[in-house]
Amino acid sequence: MDVALLKRLNAARARRQAAILVTDLTDGRSLLVMEGEDIDGELGAKIAARFRSGKAGVVEADGRSFFVNVHLPPPRIVVIGAVHISQALCPMARIAGFDVTVIDPRTAFATPERFEGVDLVADWPEDVLKARPLDPYTALTAVTHDPKIDDLPLAEALRTGCFYVGALGSRKTHAKRVERLTAEGLSAEQIGRISAPIGLDIGASSPAEIAVAALADIIRAFRSRGLAAQGGVT
Numbered sequence: 001m002d003v004a005l006l007k008r009l010n011a012a013r014a015r016r017q018a019a020i021l022v023t024d025l026t027d028g029r030s031l032l033v034m035e036g037e038d039i040d041g042e043l044g045a046k047i048a049a050r051f052r053s054g055k056a057g058v059v060e061a062d063g064r065s066f067f068v069n070v071h072l073p074p075p076r077i078v079v080i081g082a083v084h085i086s087q088a089l090c091p092m093a094r095i096a097g098f099d100v101t102v103i104d105p106r107t108a109f110a111t112p113e114r115f116e117g118v119d120l121v122a123d124w125p126e127d128v129l130k131a132r133p134l135d136p137y138t139a140l141t142a143v144t145h146d147p148k149i150d151d152l153p154l155a156e157a158l159r160t161g162c163f164y165v166g167a168l169g170s171r172k173t174h175a176k177r178v179e180r181l182t183a184e185g186l187s188a189e190q191i192g193r194i195s196a197p198i199g200l201d202i203g204a205s206s207p208a209e210i211a212v213a214a215l216a217d218i219i220r221a222f223r224s225r226g227l228a229a230q231g232g233v234t
Contacts, residue, residue, distance in 0.1 A: 005032050009071060016073035016135050020047055025058070025065040052225050073137040074099050075163075075222055080125055080153050081144035082109040085168070088211035089141070090118050096215060098139075103128050105149065125153040139164035139218045141198060145173075151180055158190040164221040166198035166214055 005021065009032060012019040018035035022043075033039060035051050043061035047068065050059070054072045058065055077093050079086045082104035093100045101119040104110040110122035121128050134140060140157035142150035145168060154177075157165045167177065174196040181191050199213025200220070 002030060005030060008032050013071060013073070016137055018051055018070075018072045018137070020050060020071065021069040022047065023067045023069070025067055052223060073135070075137050075139070076101065077139045077141065077218060078103065078134065078153070078157075080104070080140065080142040080150055081168075082106070082111075082115060082120065082122075083143050084207035085143050085210050085214070087114060088208040089215060090115065092211060092215050093218075096219065098218075101132070103153075104144065106144075125149065129153060129156055134160040134162050136161045136163055138162045139166075139221065141166045141168075141214055141218075143168040143198070145169060147177070147180060151177070151184075154194065155181055155184050155186060158186055158193060163225055164195070164218045165193055166195040166217060168198050168210075169196060171197070 009019055009021065012034060020033045021030055022033055023030045033047055038044065039047055041062050043059075043066065046059040046061050046066075050056075050068050050070050051072070054070055056067075056069045058067050075097070076099035077089070079089060079100065079102045082102050086102050090100050090102065099119070101121065102110065102115055103121045103123065103125050105122065105124045107122050110120055112120065134153075134157055138157070138160075140153060140162050141164075142154050144150050150167060154165060154167060158181075167174065169177065174194070177194075177196070178191055182188075195217055199210060199215075199217045202209070202213050202216075204210045204213040
């Protein structure tokens with residue numbers, strides 16, 4: 001690989017920015033494509049699909065063969081609230097391939113005994129997220145039912161462009177949340193991205209079932225990134 005391309009790729013990985021190294025198998029020339037860059041023609045559509053799937057391999061486009069090597073940041077879930085739903089969500093999310101962090105300032109809930117082996121931070125989200133910022137490869141779920149804890153990370157997730165933003169609560173609770181977030185300057189389009197009540201509508205009632213619904217919704221959101229603009233997955 002060209003040294004300049006390698007440096008750019010390493011810099012992108014350090015920033016948790018997705019990139020694809022595209023090599024023309026006819027002449028060996030390579031191109032580094034960052035997620036969000038516009039590539040014309042059939043190749044552009046194939047690259048967009050690979051950003052969604054994360055799969056490397058040979059693609060045929062515009063009458064030529066290319067090898068695409070996909071470099072995606074490890075997807076992660078930041079859970080606001082060390083509650084029963086979080087206890088069920090963490091092991092399932094790890095099995096599904098997500099890194100998981102749980103944040104809750106309430107030390108009675110955020111204990112190593114309740115979250116063994118989990119990246120657990122017993123501090124206020126606003127302080128944690130300054131050192132560990134959100135990004136487009138992060139899903140945020142807010143499940144404390146406490147606006148003083150949930151609202152700031154929800155607003156930050158929407159402003160940052162997290163690929164999924166979900167919040168626990170009834171429709172009445174969410175309506176009040178919408179009022180608060182609107183007062184913070186967020187647009188109706190931004191707020192409309194929140195999955196609330198959280199998760200796919202599977203009739204979930206127990207904490208474990210709600211965790212299943214939330215994780216399924218997160219996976220759906222992750223695998224359908226950009227579909228509205230790009231079309232189907234190949």
